[in-house]
Amino acid sequence: MRKIILMMLLLICGLTAACSQNYTQAQVRQRINQVAAHMSTLTCDFVQTKQLKMLKSKMVSYGRMYYSRPDKLRWEYTTPYQYIFILNGQTVWLKNTKGSNKINVAQSKMFKEITRIMMSSVLGTCVSNNRDFNVTLQGSGNNWKAILKPKKNPMRQMFNAITVYFDMKASMVRGVRMVEKNGDTTDIVLKNAKVNTPVNAKVFNLH
Numbered sequence: 001m002r003k004i005i006l007m008m009l010l011l012i013c014g015l016t017a018a019c020s021q022n023y024t025q026a027q028v029r030q031r032i033n034q035v036a037a038h039m040s041t042l043t044c045d046f047v048q049t050k051q052l053k054m055l056k057s058k059m060v061s062y063g064r065m066y067y068s069r070p071d072k073l074r075w076e077y078t079t080p081y082q083y084i085f086i087l088n089g090q091t092v093w094l095k096n097t098k099g100s101n102k103i104n105v106a107q108s109k110m111f112k113e114i115t116r117i118m119m120s121s122v123l124g125t126c127v128s129n130n131r132d133f134n135v136t137l138q139g140s141g142n143n144w145k146a147i148l149k150p151k152k153n154p155m156r157q158m159f160n161a162i163t164v165y166f167d168m169k170a171s172m173v174r175g176v177r178m179v180e181k182n183g184d185t186t187d188i189v190l191k192n193a194k195v196n197t198p199v200n201a202k203v204f205n206l207h
Contacts, residue, residue: 025137028144028168042067044193048077053183072204086204093206102206110154142169157181 023031043066050059063077077083086093092103092111105111132155133148144166150156160179167174172193178186 022141023168028137028139038196040069040196041199042193042195043197043199045191047189047191049187049189051185051187066199066203068199068201068204074203086206088204088206091206114154139166139168142167144168 043064045064046062048061048063050061052059061077061081062079063075065076066072066074071087071089073085073087075085082097084093084095087105090105092105094101094103103111132151134151135149136147138145138147146164146166148162148164150159150162158180160181162179163177164173165175165177166172172195173190175190176188180186
């Protein structure tokens, strides 16, 4: 469950890219923060590919994400299984085919920390977040990537590095790659992203 939550916050971190041509690293960071400051909603489809180090086969899943500023998020797997994560203020709701569970963020130190990082990522500050990551920006023209190496647990216990790939011309992230401590990798490709379009509040309802 923690991995799912952390994957989501990293995607949001990447979903605030910039339009650039020959920016410096400092200018890329500045532009990302500017774009993020004007993002009120976000929806997109995603394709996730999981590669286990010990297996040759890959596990592919599909889903959709919804975000509404300042603290509402829905991450939903639709194929080949159903799983829903909703963050609505101080409450997290998890649901799969076997049942559901609600968690009060304020009563969980782990969730409080994850939520703090998540919200800083939503605001676009993860590329400048030296508190939680060692961040390296690389690229030129319209192709940039941010390499994040976690400094603290629980992320440091799970991930060696996370790379966020930006399409600066389209002003969106195009993918995220996460390398876990055991060598397993997760690649997420985002599609059909829409920024600042109306999102039905019902998608964030805690049933």
